[in-house]
Structure formats: C-alpha cells, structure tokens
Amino acid sequence: MPDKTLPIGVFDSGMGGLTVMRALRTRLPGENFLYLGDTARLPYGTKSADTVTRYALTAAQALTARGIKMLVVACNTVSAVALPALTEALAPLSVIGVIEPGAEAAIAAAQGAAVAVIATEGTVKGGAYVHAIHDRAPFLPVAQKAAPLLVPLTEEGLVTGEIATLAVARYLTPLLATVPHPRILVLGCTHFPALKETIAEVAGPDVTLVDSAETTARAVEVRLDALGLRNPDRQGSSRFLATDAPDRFSRVGEIFLGAPIDPGSVEVVDL
Amino acid sequence: MPDKTLPIGVFDSGMGGLTVMRALRTRLPGENFLYLGDTARLPYGTKSADTVTRYALTAAQALTARGIKMLVVACNTVSAVALPALTEALAPLSVIGVIEPGAEAAIAAAQGAAVAVIATEGTVKGGAYVHAIHDRAPFLPVAQKAAPLLVPLTEEGLVTGEIATLAVARYLTPLLATVPHPRILVLGCTHFPALKETIAEVAGPDVTLVDSAETTARAVEVRLDALGLRNPDRQGSSRFLATDAPDRFSRVGEIFLGAPIDPGSVEVVDL
Numbered sequence: 001m002p003d004k005t006l007p008i009g010v011f012d013s014g015m016g017g018l019t020v021m022r023a024l025r026t027r028l029p030g031e032n033f034l035y036l037g038d039t040a041r042l043p044y045g046t047k048s049a050d051t052v053t054r055y056a057l058t059a060a061q062a063l064t065a066r067g068i069k070m071l072v073v074a075c076n077t078v079s080a081v082a083l084p085a086l087t088e089a090l091a092p093l094s095v096i097g098v099i100e101p102g103a104e105a106a107i108a109a110a111q112g113a114a115v116a117v118i119a120t121e122g123t124v125k126g127g128a129y130v131h132a133i134h135d136r137a138p139f140l141p142v143a144q145k146a147a148p149l150l151v152p153l154t155e156e157g158l159v160t161g162e163i164a165t166l167a168v169a170r171y172l173t174p175l176l177a178t179v180p181h182p183r184i185l186v187l188g189c190t191h192f193p194a195l196k197e198t199i200a201e202v203a204g205p206d207v208t209l210v211d212s213a214e215t216t217a218r219a220v221e222v223r224l225d226a227l228g229l230r231n232p233d234r235q236g237s238s239r240f241l242a243t244d245a246p247d248r249f250s251r252v253g254e255i256f257l258g259a260p261i262d263p264g265s266v267e268v269v270d271l
Numbered sequence: 272m273p274d275k276t277l278p279i280g281v282f283d284s285g286m287g288g289l290t291v292m293r294a295l296r297t298r299l300p301g302e303n304f305l306y307l308g309d310t311a312r313l314p315y316g317t318k319s320a321d322t323v324t325r326y327a328l329t330a331a332q333a334l335t336a337r338g339i340k341m342l343v344v345a346c347n348t349v350s351a352v353a354l355p356a357l358t359e360a361l362a363p364l365s366v367i368g369v370i371e372p373g374a375e376a377a378i379a380a381a382q383g384a385a386v387a388v389i390a391t392e393g394t395v396k397g398g399a400y401v402h403a404i405h406d407r408a409p410f411l412p413v414a415q416k417a418a419p420l421l422v423p424l425t426e427e428g429l430v431t432g433e434i435a436t437l438a439v440a441r442y443l444t445p446l447l448a449t450v451p452h453p454r455i456l457v458l459g460c461t462h463f464p465a466l467k468e469t470i471a472e473v474a475g476p477d478v479t480l481v482d483s484a485e486t487t488a489r490a491v492e493v494r495l496d497a498l499g500l501r502n503p504d505r506q507g508s509s510r511f512l513a514t515d516a517p518d519r520f521s522r523v524g525e526i527f528l529g530a531p532i533d534p535g536s537v538e539v540v541d542l
Binding site: 039040041046047048051121148149151152153155156158162163166167170243244245248 | 310311313317318319322420422423424426427429433434437438441483505514515521
C-alpha cells in the first residue's frame with residue numbers, strides 16, 4: 001500500500017499534459033503532483049508505437065524512482081499505444097490514461113449522435129478512440145482525423161487569429177462534413193484545449209467539444225477513493241521535471257497550465 | 272587515408288537535410304551517400320545546445336561505425352551548436368557544416384547591404400550566423416529571427432497557400448522592417464528551401480534568398496579535391512538510415528529530396 005502523501009505522477013511527452021494537470025489540481029487541491037515532460041524527445045505524436053512505448057517506459061521509471069502513488073498518463077499518444085505496457089511494467093502501481101475517460105465523456109455527451117475525433121498521427125493511426133468508443137457503444141458512428149499542425153501552433157502560443165483559424169478549418173471542415181454529421185468533437189490531444197476558442201468558432205454552435213482533462217481528473221478521484229489513497233492534507237504542491245530546456249518549459253507550459261511556472265522549480269532530468 | 276569509394280555521411284535531425292543531400296547528389300553524382308535522419312528525436316531546433324550535442328555525437332558515431340570518408344552536418348542547428356564537439360570527436364575525419372558556407376554565400380551576395388537570417392530557435396539563440404558573418408565581414412548589418420512554425424509546416428507539405436503565406440509573413444514582415452533594410456535573406460534551416468516560392472513572394476523582388484545547400488555542396492567538392500578523396504566511379508548510390516518511422520521518412524522526405532525514396536531502402540537504426 002503506497003504512502004498517501006506521495007505525489008501523483010503525471011507524465012506527458014512535453015507540455016500539453018499540463019492541461020490535465022490543471023484539471024487535476026482544480027479537482028484535487030489537497031494532492032501533491034510530480035509532473036514529468038519529456039521535452040528532449042517531444043513530439044511523440046509523429047513517432048512509431050515502438051519508440052513511444054520505449055520512451056514512455058523510461059520516463060515512467062524516472063517518476064516511480066522518485067516515489068509516486070499513482071501514474072496519470074496525460075498524453076493521448078502514450079495512452080493510445082503504451083498503456084498496456086506501462087500497466088504491466090509498473091504493477092501493482094495504478095496507471096490511468098486519458099483515452100478511456102475521453103471516450104466515456106464522448107459517449108455520454110453524444111446520446112447516440114455521431115462523434116468526431118481530432119488527434120495526433122500516432123493516436124489516429126492506432127484508432128484508439130474509435131476502439132475505446134466502440135468497446136462501449138458498438139453502433140455509435142465515429143470519424144477521426146490527424147491534426148498534426150495544431151501541436152506546434154499551440155506551442156508557439158498561436159491559439160487565436162487568422163493562422164490558427166485556417167489551420168483548424170483545414171482539419172475540421174472535411175471531418176465535420178462526414179455523414180452522419182458529428183455533434184460531438186473529441187479533442188484527442190492534450191494540446192488542443194489551448195485552441196478551444198478557435199475550434200469552437202470553426203466547429204459552430206451545434207457541435208459540443210469534449211476534452212479528456214476534466215473526465216480524467218474525475219477518473220483519478222474515483223480511483224484514489226477506491227484505493228483509499230487520498231492525501232489527508234488540505235493543500236498540495238506541484239513539482240516539475242523536464243528532460244530539456246526548463247526555461248522553455250516554464251514559458252510555454254504556462255499556456256497549458258493556466259498558471260505561472262517558476263523556471264527555478266523545473267528540475268532537468270536525463271533519461 | 273580513407274577509402275575513396277566509401278560514402279560521404281550526411282547527418283540531419285530529420286528530413287530537412289535532404290535538401291542538402293539533393294544539392295550534393297546534383298554536384299557530385301559519382302559519390303556514394305549514407306544519410307542519417309534522427310527522426311525519433313526530431314526536432315532539434317527547440318532543444319538545448321547540450322542535448323543537441325549529445326544527440327549529434329551518437330548519430331555521428333552510427334555513421335562512422337558503418338564507414339564514411341567525410342561527414343556533412345546537413346542541419347543548421349547541429350552546425351550552430353555542435354560542430355566543434357563533432358570535429359574533435361571524429362578527428363581525423365573531415366567534418367563540414369552548413370553555417371560557414373551559408374555565411375560566405377550571404378556575404379558574397381550582399382555586397383555590403385544588410386543581411387537577414389531566419390532559422391530555428393536553437394540557431395538564433397547561439398547567434399551562429401551572426402558570428403560567422405561578422406568573423407568575415409565585421410561591419411555587415413545582420414538581423415535574425417527564429418521561425419519555428421515553418422518547420423512543421425514544411426513537414427506537413429504545406430509549402431504554398433494561405434496558411435504558409437501568413438506564417439511566413441508573421442516572421443518576415445518584422446524582420447524585413449529592420450533598418451537598414453535587408454537585401455539578402457538567409458534560409459538558415461534546411462527545411463526552409465521547401466518554402467522558397469512562398470518566402471520569395473512575401474519577401475518581394477528586392478530581397479535575394481540564400482540557402483546553404485548549394486554552397487555546402489560546393490564546399491564539400493573543394494574539400495574532397497583538396498584531400499584527394501573523389502570517388503573514381505561515375506555513378507554513385509544513396510542509402511538512408513532513420514531512427515524511427517521509415518514510412519514517414521520516405522513520404523515526407525520526398526518533399527525535401529525532390530525525388531522518390533523507396534521505404535524499403537530506409538533502414539531503421541536505434542541510437
């Protein structure tokens with residue numbers, strides 16, 4: 001039984017996972033968090049499943065070596081391709097990804113209407129959202145599209161304006177033109193909530209956006225309670241690890257976390 | 272003295288260096304080439320100098336282990352931060368980067384007029400072009416700007432059209448508004464020649480574009496002759512190594528090489 005005061009480990013290929021961290025801190029303010037962004041090797045979204053799995057295992061080991069009570073995989077690409085390998089390697093530690101909570105949220109919102117998913121190349125290629133949705137709702141129509149340009153756009157802070165709108169439309173227009181017309185759009189990459197405003201504008205008022213940050217935070221809460229692992233403290237803390245460039249991590253990370261990150265609080269680790 | 276029939280090693284963080292490979296194959300059709308793209312760890316342009324140097328050393332060793340007679344560093348970021356470390360580690364093997372040939376070409380074209388440079392964050396941060404130009408022409412005005420979004424744009428094949436034009440203008444408009452008005456624009460990243468048409472349109476007719484691919488090929492030819500290392504064969508060959516995703520390498524690589532790449536000819540290496 002892990003120590004309840006240990007932090008929850010949160011792992012992402014870079015900084016996008018900070019949108020999940022943000023939802024976790026809001027829902028679980030008493031918990032301690034240890035975030036690792038593999039900024040030296042990002043992006044994962046264009047890499048093969050084998051490489052992503054290998055990188056994810058070394059990153060997860062860096063977190064477990066420091067002591068964590070649970071691992072949240074705050075990256076859609078890693079959740080899509082490496083969750084079974086991580087779960088097996090880290091057992092009996094509890095591991096939670098973002099795909100299944102996202103799929104459940106999409107099904108609940110859809111009420112039988114068609115679902116569209118935008119994600120990275122890696123997530124789309126493996127069809128992770130399609131499988132996770134069809135495992136639960138076999139007849140729900142699901143369309144998906146890779147939107148790789150949206151990742152560097154958010155990292156550049158280009159989340160509104162003409163370039164962002166055109167890039168979002170490039171992916172959404174053909175995706176939303178599929179039949180039956182999707183009423184739900186899953187933001188299947190942790191970078192995309194930063195573009196929410198622009199995506200909502202392009203998608204129009206009849207499309208509901210679903211991102212997995214909030215539902216993942218809820219899944220973590222349920223799992224903590226089930227395992228009796230809630231931290232009894234009232235005010236938790238956050239620490240950050242990055243595999244490269246802590247200055248860039250804190251500067252770009254603020255876009256996703258929605259709160260300042262002191263560059264001095266970011267420790268560089270070599271994997 | 273290396274064997275003349277050995278290939279020339281060409282190293283890049285990914286696929287952009289294929290623009291240099293293209294110029295090398297045109298100028299030196301009798302040579303054999305062995306290209307290594309570190310596609311598992313790209314992009315280098317947003318990473319720290321330490322990490323880029325570490326990655327470059329392991330990649331170069333993978334090439335020397337297979338036997339090469341010279342190393343061409345076909346990546347501006349690596350040339351900017353790791354050329355001394357590579358030269359020392361690989362001595363007596365001859366190592367040629369792209370920055371110095373690019374700086375010489377810019378000076379020759381400028382005729383005293385101001386020079387502007389667009390490059391990755393890593394190249395701009397170290398000021399490699401500014402230093403290389405000022406070492407040779409101390410009073411030449413040089414302005415530079417990081418243009419990180421242009422790398423993923425080219426990898427998406429988005430080299431013309433509205434998004435490409437807006438993204439190019441985002442960087443070029445403030446850069447070319449500097450005083451004195453630059454008449455030369457150095458494409459300080461091997462990805463950027465793929466955007467040449469759009470860049471030329473945005474920059475206007477009074478700005479001359481300089482890319483280091485052609486001048487680097489010339490520098491390699493001069494060095495081969497100086498060392499008596501020309502391959503006596505009339506028709507050389509090309510082989511490709513990638514650290515990840517050979518299918519993506521061949522698909523995206525064609526944009527930069529300007530010729531088809533058989534996915535079966537791309538060998539995956541683990542660094």
